[in-house]
Structure formats: C-alpha cells, structure tokens
Amino acid sequence: MNINPSRRDFMKVAGATGLAVSFANNGFSFELNRLPLQEIENPMRRLKPFRAPKRPVQEAVPGFLWIDAGQFDSYGGWELDTFFTDLAAASGYLLANRFIGPPVDDAVTTVNIPESGRWHLWVRARNWLPEHSPGQFKVLVNGKESDHVFGAAASDQWVWESGGAYELSGGKTELRLQDLTGHLSRVSSLILTRDETYRPPQDRDAMLQERARLSGISLLPAxxxxxxxxxxxxxxxxxxxxxxxxxxxxxxxxxxxxxxxxxxxxxxxxxxxxxxxxxxxxxxxxxxxxxxxxxxxxxxxxxxxxxxxxxxxxxxxxxxxxxxxxxxxxxxxxxxxxxxxxxxxxxxxxxxxxxxxxxxxxxxxxxxxxxxxxxxxxxxxxxxRSEFNEAFAPEEADKKTMSGTLSNGATKDGYFYYVVERKKPVEFSLPKWGVKIPNPERFMDKRKGESAFNIGASWFEYPGDVDDLYGQEEARDYLYRIVAGIWGFFKNHWADKEKAANFELLDIPTKLGMRxxxxxxxxxxxxxxxxxxxxxxxxxxxxxxxxxxxxxxxxxxxxxxxxxxxxxxxxxxxxxxxxxxxxxxxxxxxxxxxxxxxxxxxxxxxxxxxxxxxxxxxxxxxxxxxxxxxxxxxxxxxxxxxxxxxxDDQYIIGMVNEDPEDRALVATANASGSMRPETGPENVNNGIARPFEGKPNCWESRPLSEGPQWVEVELPKPEKINAVYLAFDTGLSQRWMKMATPEIEGLVKSYAVSCFDGSEWHTVAADRKNYQRRVICRFQGLETKKIRVLVEQTYGAPTAKIYEIRAYNESA
The missing domain is CATH 3.50.50.60 (FAD/NAD(P)-binding domain)
Known part of the structure; x- marks a missing residue:
C-alpha cells in the first residue's frame, strides 16, 4: 500500500522490505512476504484523540488571523467532528458533549499577535435548537471572558457572531473555549481582525473562499x-x-x-x-x-x-x-x-x-x-407499490427513508448510549430540549425493553421524513434529542421502570450511522x-x-x-x-x-x-x-x-468452478484415507468449495491421532505449476459478528504443500500457524505430476477438512 504523503501523520507506512518467512527443501525455496504487524499503526491512535495536524496561524492578510478550532493546541474535553464537512458545517469543528455532569474542560490555544492594538473577535458557531439554545459557550481572550454567549443566536444555521473587541499586545495571546452546558456546543473557526468594519461572509461557499484567503490555504487541487x-x-x-x-x-x-x-x-x-x-x-x-x-x-x-x-x-x-x-x-x-x-x-x-x-x-x-x-x-x-408490485411498498411513492442510528464505538463501552449501574436509585429529569415520547403507555407494544434500557437499541430512530442526506448534522442533533427522550421514558414512564431505577445515562453518542x-x-x-x-x-x-x-x-x-x-x-x-x-x-x-x-x-x-x-x-x-x-x-x-x-473465494450460489486454467480441475484426487464415504478426496476438485444442499463438498481426513494425513491431486500429465489455492474450514455456519477468533476446531493450523516432479517430492509451501480459509501458495514454477497437501494439526478437531485444491501456472 502507498499512502498520500500529506497524510503520513495518520498512518505509518511500512518500508519496502517485508517480513519474509523462507523455507527450503531439496534446493527449492519459497517465501511468504507480509508487512510486519508492528509496521502498521494501530488505527485507534488516530481516534484517541482524533485531531487535525498543527498548522501555524499566520497573518496571510495584514490585520487578520484565521484560527480553525481544530488547530487549537489542546481540545480539553471538546472533540473534533469532521462528519459534515461537505454539508452546512463546511469544515471540521469542535463539539462539547457531556450529557450528565459539569461542562467539558476548556479547549486552549496560543496565537501570536503580530501588532499591538485593538483586535475584533468573530466566532463561527451554531445554535442547533433556537427554542432552547442547548449548546452555549464563551470565549476567553487572555483570561478575559467575552460578554457575548455563543450558540444562542436566533438562527439555527452556522453563523458568524461578534465576540467584541480586545486590546492586545504584540506576542502570544491565549484563546480559550469555555463550554457552558455540555449539550453539543460547537465552534468551527475564529477570526481576529484589526478592521472594525469587517463582517465575515455567512454563505458557506463564500466562507470557504474567505478561509483560504485569510489562512493562506490554496484551493487549487493537488x-x-x-x-x-x-x-x-x-x-x-x-x-x-x-x-x-x-x-x-x-x-x-x-x-x-x-x-x-x-x-x-x-x-x-x-x-x-x-x-x-x-x-x-x-x-x-x-x-x-x-x-x-x-x-x-x-x-x-x-x-x-x-x-x-x-x-x-x-x-x-x-x-x-x-x-x-x-x-x-x-x-x-x-x-x-x-x-x-x-x-x-x-x-x-x-x-x-x-x-x-x-x-x-x-x-x-x-x-x-x-x-x-x-x-x-x-x-x-x-x-x-404499483411499480414492482411489492406488497410492503406504500400505495404512493414518497421521499421517506430508514433512519440512521447514533453510535460511538471508539470512545465508550456503550453502543447506542452509555449507562452505568449505581448502588442506589438515580433520578432523571428530561431536559427541556429532549423529545417527549408520545403515548408512552403504547410505546413498548412492539419493542423490546429488557436489553434496550441499558445498552440502547437499533430502534432509537427519527421519522423517515427527516432530511438525513443534505441535513445529516441536523438529523444527528434531532436523534440526540430523541435518545434523551427515550431515556426519560425508561426512567419515568416505562411499565418496568424499576429495572432502570439504579441506572444513570452518562453519554449519548454523536456519530451517525446511516441506513x-x-x-x-x-x-x-x-x-x-x-x-x-x-x-x-x-x-x-x-x-x-x-x-x-x-x-x-x-x-x-x-x-x-x-x-x-x-x-x-x-x-x-x-x-x-x-x-x-x-x-x-x-x-x-x-x-x-x-x-x-x-x-x-x-x-x-x-x-x-x-x-x-x-x-x-x-x-x-x-x-x-x-x-x-x-x-x-x-x-x-x-x-x-x-x-x-x-x-477468489467469493461463492456464487449454484455456480461451480469451470476455470480452464485450473489444472487440478481435471486431476484425479487421492488421500491417505477419509472419515466417511461422502467426504472422500474427490470433493477437493468437484468445483464447489463449501457445504451446499446437504453435501459436505470437502475431504475429511482420518483422525490425526493416527499420524499426519494427506490429500493429493494427480494431473493427467506433468505440467508446470507455480500456484496452489487451498480452501480450509472456518466454520461457515457461524455468524460473522459472533466469532472472536478464526481458530474454530476444524481449521487446519499446520500444513505443507509438496509437488512430485517424477522422481522426488519438493515442499513448496508450509505454514505452522495458519488462520485463514483461503490460502494461496505461490512459488517458483515446477514441472509436476502430483500435488499433495499434508495436514499435521488442526485447532482441536480430531480430523481435518479441505474444501478445495486448485493448481495454476500463473503469469507474472
């Protein structure tokens, strides 16, 4: 993998040399090359904390300093949200989210004031619900609190708000974002200017142009x-x-x-x-x-x-x-x-x-x-309904869609929200901005509450006429209010509310997963x-x-x-x-x-x-x-x-391997033995690499306790082979999400692949710690008549299963 050079601060790229595991047998060698795991950065490091790379605040235009909130030296308890940069937000912004408890810790940065004098502050913020103004904050300049409270404007859109004027000395000045509520206060950018007549553009596209002009960012694409x-x-x-x-x-x-x-x-x-x-x-x-x-x-x-x-x-x-x-x-x-x-x-x-x-x-x-x-x-x-004669479609077409769901997997143990159980009852009063659940006596008629009240549920959803395409930020905010309302229902109106009595809601996620x-x-x-x-x-x-x-x-x-x-x-x-x-x-x-x-x-x-x-x-x-x-x-x-x-091991139901380049497809299969008649060696090249319609379609060996077991394919005539494809058993009856390890008992752990050149066997591939279903063994081309897979160990099953063997002479 290559990486965009400008993004190297987010992923470390391994060098050209891989982790080579070499084997040799009778003068024949092969390599399995992979990047060392330690060369690949843990992606969690990009999320805790998730932040923008530092860019010096500079006076690109005399008398103006543009400061993106994401450029703050310390986010404090604020978090960087970049989910909606293609929509109204236009850029990433800092978000303060603490549903219960005191407001989040201040975000702080220091900027260099190029000239002493009177500087005017502008802040781009959003009052996401003007009826209640839930997310409010102040800005402190060198410790001086702004008179203006941000996040309380009459508009529900992103707008520039004046923060007043400050007498500043040349040199370092501290800017501090002071959250007042914890309820989704947000700020994208700040401007300090000497021009008292200046008014930042409110239009989204004009704002982006102004950001480029005042910060020195080029809008010409690289x-x-x-x-x-x-x-x-x-x-x-x-x-x-x-x-x-x-x-x-x-x-x-x-x-x-x-x-x-x-x-x-x-x-x-x-x-x-x-x-x-x-x-x-x-x-x-x-x-x-x-x-x-x-x-x-x-x-x-x-x-x-x-x-x-x-x-x-x-x-x-x-x-x-x-x-x-x-x-x-x-x-x-x-x-x-x-x-x-x-x-x-x-x-x-x-x-x-x-x-x-x-x-x-x-x-x-x-x-x-x-x-x-x-x-x-x-x-x-x-x-x-008439278009496709679909029984579940509405009589008339509409613009309704399935709701998204809030989640926050990276930072909390919770899934749809984060609650903890206390030793005594915890009261809860729904904030004024929370959504009241209508007709609570019927709310749980067709919903399950036993697990939902302490981990949340996929039915925490807004109505389908909410615009979650162009208005995803607004949809997220509405769902935040809904989740608060659902918690209010569980605590105060649910028929089984005593089950939730000792639970306290600490956090509502702010990331919107779409359906x-x-x-x-x-x-x-x-x-x-x-x-x-x-x-x-x-x-x-x-x-x-x-x-x-x-x-x-x-x-x-x-x-x-x-x-x-x-x-x-x-x-x-x-x-x-x-x-x-x-x-x-x-x-x-x-x-x-x-x-x-x-x-x-x-x-x-x-x-x-x-x-x-x-x-x-x-x-x-x-x-x-x-x-x-x-x-x-x-x-x-x-x-x-x-x-x-x-x-490439993607199964298509009802289709079989008919690849004319697969030399094993016309081979005769033999084995050291088979557990049952229906699991004989002929299954490894029957064209179906998984159980289907009641047939196992695999070779199952005799017990490994009797010694290593093998299955082989014999080609009609000697041919040059440089690649062998294998399909092992990874338990395809189990649900994807339920499997914490690939090492089901029947998976082959230790195996070797050998080719017979007419006089002797050559080991061309081997793995003592296999954990994959599809294994591709590529090696130097070898004229061969037989290809054998020797199994020494599974992850616990007494017998081994192999679903497929393919053999190719692949071009470089």
Missing part, C-alpha cells in the same frame, strides 16, 4: 495521480472493492473521508457486521470479507466489532497496488459526456484539495455522492419479489440472506418497528445492479446500489455489501483488461467475472 480504478468510500463495500481491483492488476486509489477504515463497522461506529449467516446454515459469505474477518481475529487487540478497522488496514497495507487517502471527502466530479474523468476531494482536517484521475470509478460512499455529482440516475425514498439515503440506478433494480423468490439471475455475482428488514418511517414517533420484517431465502444480487445506467465508467456497491427501497432492507448489511464490493472491484479490473465499460462486462465477459470471483 494532483494525486492517474489510477486504473478510483474507489470512493472505505467502508465494508469500498475496501473489498479496492482490494479486488488491486489484486487483479489495477493501480487503485482508495479515498475515504474518515480517519479509519470500516464505515459503519469501523472503530468509530462499530455496527455489528451481519450477512447471510444470521439465519441460514453454512451460508456465511467468503472471499475478501472472510479474509478480513480472520485477520481481525488475529491482529486486532479488540475482540469486539472494532476489529474490522484493524483487519481492513492490515490487508490494505499489504496491497502494493493501493494508495490510501484518509480524511478526504470527495465533493466534485469532472465528466466528459457520460464518462467520469476525475474526482476532487477536500481534506476534512486542513481544507486542502486534491484531484484523482482514473479510468473506472466505484461509488461506495453509501449516499451515492459520486454518481450524483456525475449526473447518474438515482432514486430517493420509497417506490409506489438509507440515495440509491443509484443500474440496468436492473432489484425488487422485493425477486428477493423473496430468490430469483436466479444469470448475472448473479453475490448473495444476501439477511431478513427483509425495513424499519418503519415513523421511528419512535409511532408504534411499529418495521414496514417489513420477513425471513427470506438466501437470494441473489445481479451484476446489473452494480453499475450505472447512464454513466459509462461508474460501478457502485453497498447500500447505494440499484435496489428498490423495500429490497434494500435485505441487502444493506455490511457483509453483504462487502460481497458486492468484491464483485464491483473485480469487474473494474476486467474493464481494464478488456478496455471496456462495465456494461460490456455483462454483455461479453460475464462468465469470466463469475469465474474470477469463484477463484
């Missing part, structure tokens, strides 16, 4: 280069998309607007990864997302959902074809006709701009921003009936198995939790739902794919999104290979796409 594939969004869909494209020969830019990878599943939000394995036996998704799961179980110091960020960064760091750009919010697209030429971004911490040119683009933003900026067709809200906004339109829009009937699309490239789960648009203002909640069979996602109908070089993956609002309920969860991402990234690589647009992959290269996905 050229980050030309890429084969540009992936925007580093969440569950975007990371596998980038990895798939890179591994299939593309130079990839991965652009992400947060400091860590993972999206909703990241350290920041920690929404539990889910997919098809929630209900169905042996249906957990494989491929890149299974590799990420196994890496997280090994390399993450966390055993909760936060391991996703660690794992994704570890895998990305080991991909030399990926250049990762963190804290970059893509906000502009340049097109020629119906083709994207470049994407521009602003850095959420510094405001500096970058441009990335590419051939194929993949929108994994979740909100479809790249498609939107490019002019792609899209949908927002629910389709009318649904814009959906881009492809050549096919997946609908409810196709999900329920498990339509067997010819162009299927991934599958889903989550419940058809559409949250009710009334949120907590109504009594129903769901518009639709129905268990559906494992169903299929067509490739035509992953590329744009009208932008020639645009693919997409994740919740902004081409689905109806109802069908989205079944395909929106993270692990399913990851499978879409791998499919989109693989398709992008084929676009490069064949010099064509994504639609042409469907028309002319569909089978190649599907076979490549199977080779």
């Amino acid at each position: 050229d980050r280069g030309n890429f084969d594939v540009v992936v925007v969004g580093g969440g569950p869909a975007g990371v596998p998309a980038a990895i798939a494209a890179a591994r299939n020969g593309c130079r990839v830019a991965l652009i992400h607007d947060r400091p860590v990878l993972g999206g909703n599943a990241s350290l920041e939000l920690m929404v539990p990864p889910n997919g098809a394995a929630r209900h169905e036996t042996f249906d957990r998704e494989t491929g890149i997302i299974e590799e990420i799961r196994c890496e997280g179980c090994i390399h993450s110091p966390r055993k909760d959902h936060g391991k996703v960020s660690y794992a994704m960064e570890f895998v990305v760091a080991n991909e030399p074809n990926i250049t990762l750009f963190l804290n970059e919010n893509a906000d502009k697209v340049t097109t020629t006709g119906n083709k994207i030429r470049s994407v521009e971004s602003h850095n959420t911490l510094t405001g500096e701009r970058s441009v990335y040119r590419g051939e194929t683009f993949i929108d994994c933003t979740g909100d479809g921003w790249i498609g939107y900026y490019a002019g792609a067709d899209y949908r927002f809200g629910r389709e009318a 649904e906004t814009r959906r881009l339109v492809g050549d096919h829009i997946l609908n409810q009936n196709e999900v329920e009937n498990a339509e067997l699309f010819e162009d299927r490239v991934a599958y889903a198995g989550w419940t058809l789960d559409v949250h009710h648009p009334d949120g907590v203002m109504g009594y129903e939790r769901f518009t639709a909640y129905k268990r559906v069979p494992v169903n299929h996602i067509p490739y035509r739902s992953l590329y744009s109908k009208n932008i020639n070089n645009l693919l997409f993956a994740g919740r902004n794919g081409s689905f109806s609002a109802i069908a989205l309920g079944a395909v929106r969860v993270e692990v399913t999104c990851s499978s879409m991402g791998q499919a989109a990234g693989t398709a992008a690589a084929l676009c490069k290979k064949h010099d064509c647009a994504p639609r042409e992959i469907y028309k002319r290269h569909l089978k190649e796409l599907q076979q490549q996905l199977l080779k």
Whole structure:
C-alpha cells in the first residue's frame, strides 16, 4: 500500500522490505512476504484523540488571523467532528458533549499577535435548537471572558457572531473555549481582525473562499495521480472493492473521508457486521470479507466489532497496488459526456484539495455522492407499490427513508448510549430540549425493553421524513434529542421502570450511522419479489440472506418497528445492479446500489455489501483488461467475472468452478484415507468449495491421532505449476459478528504443500500457524505430476477438512 504523503501523520507506512518467512527443501525455496504487524499503526491512535495536524496561524492578510478550532493546541474535553464537512458545517469543528455532569474542560490555544492594538473577535458557531439554545459557550481572550454567549443566536444555521473587541499586545495571546452546558456546543473557526468594519461572509461557499484567503490555504487541487480504478468510500463495500481491483492488476486509489477504515463497522461506529449467516446454515459469505474477518481475529487487540478497522488496514497495507487517502471527502466530479474523468476531494482536517484521475470509478460512499455529482440516475425514498408490485411498498411513492442510528464505538463501552449501574436509585429529569415520547403507555407494544434500557437499541430512530442526506448534522442533533427522550421514558414512564431505577445515562453518542439515503440506478433494480423468490439471475455475482428488514418511517414517533420484517431465502444480487445506467465508467456497491427501497432492507448489511464490493472491484479490473465499460462486462465477459470471483473465494450460489486454467480441475484426487464415504478426496476438485444442499463438498481426513494425513491431486500429465489455492474450514455456519477468533476446531493450523516432479517430492509451501480459509501458495514454477497437501494439526478437531485444491501456472 502507498499512502498520500500529506497524510503520513495518520498512518505509518511500512518500508519496502517485508517480513519474509523462507523455507527450503531439496534446493527449492519459497517465501511468504507480509508487512510486519508492528509496521502498521494501530488505527485507534488516530481516534484517541482524533485531531487535525498543527498548522501555524499566520497573518496571510495584514490585520487578520484565521484560527480553525481544530488547530487549537489542546481540545480539553471538546472533540473534533469532521462528519459534515461537505454539508452546512463546511469544515471540521469542535463539539462539547457531556450529557450528565459539569461542562467539558476548556479547549486552549496560543496565537501570536503580530501588532499591538485593538483586535475584533468573530466566532463561527451554531445554535442547533433556537427554542432552547442547548449548546452555549464563551470565549476567553487572555483570561478575559467575552460578554457575548455563543450558540444562542436566533438562527439555527452556522453563523458568524461578534465576540467584541480586545486590546492586545504584540506576542502570544491565549484563546480559550469555555463550554457552558455540555449539550453539543460547537465552534468551527475564529477570526481576529484589526478592521472594525469587517463582517465575515455567512454563505458557506463564500466562507470557504474567505478561509483560504485569510489562512493562506490554496484551493487549487493537488494532483494525486492517474489510477486504473478510483474507489470512493472505505467502508465494508469500498475496501473489498479496492482490494479486488488491486489484486487483479489495477493501480487503485482508495479515498475515504474518515480517519479509519470500516464505515459503519469501523472503530468509530462499530455496527455489528451481519450477512447471510444470521439465519441460514453454512451460508456465511467468503472471499475478501472472510479474509478480513480472520485477520481481525488475529491482529486486532479488540475482540469486539472494532476489529474490522484493524483487519481492513492490515490487508490494505499489504496491497502494493493501493494508495490510501484518509480524511478526504470527495465533493466534485469532472465528466466528459457520460464518462467520469476525475474526482476532487477536500481534506476534512486542513481544507486542502486534491484531484484523482482514473479510468473506472466505484461509488461506495453509501449516499451515492459520486454518481450524483456525475449526473447518474438515482432514486430517493420509497417506490409506489404499483411499480414492482411489492406488497410492503406504500400505495404512493414518497421521499421517506430508514433512519440512521447514533453510535460511538471508539470512545465508550456503550453502543447506542452509555449507562452505568449505581448502588442506589438515580433520578432523571428530561431536559427541556429532549423529545417527549408520545403515548408512552403504547410505546413498548412492539419493542423490546429488557436489553434496550441499558445498552440502547437499533430502534432509537427519527421519522423517515427527516432530511438525513443534505441535513445529516441536523438529523444527528434531532436523534440526540430523541435518545434523551427515550431515556426519560425508561426512567419515568416505562411499565418496568424499576429495572432502570439504579441506572444513570452518562453519554449519548454523536456519530451517525446511516441506513438509507440515495440509491443509484443500474440496468436492473432489484425488487422485493425477486428477493423473496430468490430469483436466479444469470448475472448473479453475490448473495444476501439477511431478513427483509425495513424499519418503519415513523421511528419512535409511532408504534411499529418495521414496514417489513420477513425471513427470506438466501437470494441473489445481479451484476446489473452494480453499475450505472447512464454513466459509462461508474460501478457502485453497498447500500447505494440499484435496489428498490423495500429490497434494500435485505441487502444493506455490511457483509453483504462487502460481497458486492468484491464483485464491483473485480469487474473494474476486467474493464481494464478488456478496455471496456462495465456494461460490456455483462454483455461479453460475464462468465469470466463469475469465474474470477469463484477463484477468489467469493461463492456464487449454484455456480461451480469451470476455470480452464485450473489444472487440478481435471486431476484425479487421492488421500491417505477419509472419515466417511461422502467426504472422500474427490470433493477437493468437484468445483464447489463449501457445504451446499446437504453435501459436505470437502475431504475429511482420518483422525490425526493416527499420524499426519494427506490429500493429493494427480494431473493427467506433468505440467508446470507455480500456484496452489487451498480452501480450509472456518466454520461457515457461524455468524460473522459472533466469532472472536478464526481458530474454530476444524481449521487446519499446520500444513505443507509438496509437488512430485517424477522422481522426488519438493515442499513448496508450509505454514505452522495458519488462520485463514483461503490460502494461496505461490512459488517458483515446477514441472509436476502430483500435488499433495499434508495436514499435521488442526485447532482441536480430531480430523481435518479441505474444501478445495486448485493448481495454476500463473503469469507474472
């Protein structure tokens, strides 16, 4: 992996030398190269504390000093929020959040006053709820308190407020932000000026221009280069998309607007990864997302959902074809006709701009921003029932979407909010700005409160007509009020309120995890009936198995939790739902794919999104290979796409390995012995690498207590082989989110791969601490007739299982 040089303060990049594990046998050697774990920075370090890189405050224009709040020397108890820099906030800002207790500690910085005299203070702040002005603060200049209270303006928008005038001596001056409430006070920037007639521009775009003028930031984008594939969004869909494209020969830019990878599943939000394995036996998704799961179980110091960020960064760091750009919010697209030429971004911490040119683009933003900026067709809200004859759709189309949910995985033990149990009852009075739950006597009719009152719940939601696309900051604030109201309900109105009597709410999260906004339109829009009937699309490239789960648009203002909640069979996602109908070089993956609002309920969860991402990234690589647009992959290269996905361990239901380059596919399989007739060696090259329709599709050895066990494939004639692909057992019947380690008992831990050249065996690969399902052993080419896998140890099971052996002579 390469890294944007300007972002080296957020990720340490390993040097060119990897961690080489070398083996030799009969003069034949091979290496397994990986970056040392200690060379990859712990992503939690970028979140505790999360802060902007220091930039000296300078007098770029005589008589003016621009100070971004993120540039303060110490944040105190304030935290840096950069979630909404592409919206009204326009830049990162400091946020004071302490629901219970005294206001947060002061943020403090020192600036150098170039000239003694009278300086006028302006502060950009927001009163997020003018009816009550919950978030108020003052500014102290050299210890002198401003007369003005910020965060109490009549407007609910970001505005510049005058903080008065101060006689300042040349030299160092201390500025201090003094929170008064703890209830989401916020400040983005301050200006000190000698010009008493000066008034900062209130308009967002004009403000950005003024920021550049007064701080010396250039708004000319830095050229980050030309890429084969540009992936925007580093969440569950975007990371596998980038990895798939890179591994299939593309130079990839991965652009992400947060400091860590993972999206909703990241350290920041920690929404539990889910997919098809929630209900169905042996249906957990494989491929890149299974590799990420196994890496997280090994390399993450966390055993909760936060391991996703660690794992994704570890895998990305080991991909030399990926250049990762963190804290970059893509906000502009340049097109020629119906083709994207470049994407521009602003850095959420510094405001500096970058441009990335590419051939194929993949929108994994979740909100479809790249498609939107490019002019792609899209949908927002629910389709009318008549369009697809969907039973769960409304009679008339509307603009309602599923609510987001607040979470704060990186900083608190809580998930939806943070409560503690005390030794005696704790009273709670709902603040005036909190939302009162309507008809509390009916509120819990269809909701579960036993676990919700002490950890929160996914049904902590605002109504579906809240604008959480362009008004995400406002949506977050409204949900903050709702969560306070729900806590007030549990403490004072719940029928079982005695269960919550000793609990105290300490913190409400401020990070908004989204479920649904814009959906881009492809050549096919997946609908409810196709999900329920498990339509067997010819162009299927991934599958889903989550419940058809559409949250009710009334949120907590109504009594129903769901518009639709129905268990559906494992169903299929067509490739035509992953590329744009009208932008020639645009693919997409994740919740902004081409689905109806109802069908989205079944395909929106993270692990399913990851499978879409791998499919989109693989398709992008084929676009490069064949010099064509994504639609042409469907028309002319569909089978190649599907076979490549199977080779890369992404299962496509009902499809088998037909790769003509796989020499093991025509081989004869033999073994030292098998546990049962149905688990014989012939399963390792039968074309199916997982249990399916009641058949094990694996070789299961005799007990290892009898000695090491082996299975081999004998080719029809000697051929040159330089790569062997293996698939082991990582327990595909278990849910992704429930697995703290990859080391299920049946996983092969210690194995060796050997090739027979006609006179002797050569060990070409070995691993004594394997923890992956898909293992690729690459080595110097060797003319061979037989390939043998010797198993010495599992993680506890008496027998070993191998689902697949492939053999290739791959080109460099």
